Amino acid sequence: MKQPESFVKAALLTWAGNLKRLNAIFNGMTDDEMLAEVAPGKNRAVYLLGHLTAVNDRMLPLLGFGDREFPQLDSIFITSPDKAVKDLPPIQELRAQWIVGNELLARHFSSLTPDQWLERHTQVSEEDFAKEPHRNKFSVLLSRTSHLAYHTGQLVLLKK
Numbered sequence: 688m689k690q691p692e693s694f695v696k697a698a699l700l701t702w703a704g705n706l707k708r709l710n711a712i713f714n715g716m717t718d719d720e721m722l723a724e725v726a727p728g729k730n731r732a733v734y735l736l737g738h739l740t741a742v743n744d745r746m747l748p749l750l751g752f753g754d755r756e757f758p759q760l761d762s763i764f765i766t767s768p769d770k771a772v773k774d775l776p777p778i779q780e781l782r783a784q785w786i787v788g789n790e791l792l793a794r795h796f797s798s799l800t801p802d803q804w805l806e807r808h809t810q811v812s813e814e815d816f817a818k819e820p821h822r823n824k825f826s827v828l829l830s831r832t833s834h835l836a837y838h839t840g841q842l843v844l845l846k847k
Contacts, residue, residue, distance in 0.1 A: 691801035698828050699796060705835040706789055709739070712842045713785065718778045725841045730769045732845060733778055735838050737764035740785045743792060746831060749808050750824050752795040757784050796828075804828070 713721075713736055721733040730738075741760035747753055763772045775781075804825040807816035816822055 689801070691805070695799075695801045695804050695825065698825065698832065702796070702828060702832045702835070703793075705832055705839060708839050709835060709842070712839070712846065713782065716845070720845070721778050723845055725844045730841065732842060733775060733781065734764065734769035735842060736778075736781050736785060737775065739835065739838055740781060740788055741765050742831065742834060743788050744784075746792060746827065747795070749810060749827060750795065751809055752792075756788060756791065760784070799824070 713732070716732060721736065722731055724731050725735070737760055740757060741764045744755045744757045744760065745765075747755050760776075763775060776784075805820075805823050807813065807820075807822060808824050808827050811819070811822040
């Protein structure tokens with residue numbers, strides 16, 4: 688295996704490992720438990736589920752995979768803090784969207800070659816990319832993987 692392939696494989700395994708941990712947490716919680724705050728005055732698990740679903744959904748156009756599936760989640764889980772929106776989507780709907788979104792990303796991720804991972808993402812111009820080639824799809828994968836891990840750490844606080 689060549690070095691770029693090895694790096695991509697390691698990053699994708701880390702992404703998948705983070706999703707596996709999050710799935711175990713979310714699947715191990717009842718809908719009532721999803722309404723609990725990770726700490727007093729902090730985000731609830733349901734908010735983090737919606738937030739992570741929306742952030743992952745934003746990866747579709749960012750990585751050139753097409754349109755988003757769930758843009759309606761942004762106003763609730765990206766631009767508004769937890770508890771600012773009174774009527775959240777049903778938890779079962781969020782759980783289903785989480786699964787659909789992650790399956791869609793997995794299919795797209797597996798279709799990219801190591802060289803394609805090093806191509807620019809859609810939010811950087813060709814001119815800027817020529818100056819900063821690290822602003823590529825692979826860097827998006829790495830940053831979003833860290834984002835998953837960060838929120839996994841928050842959710843672990845609910846498992847006493």
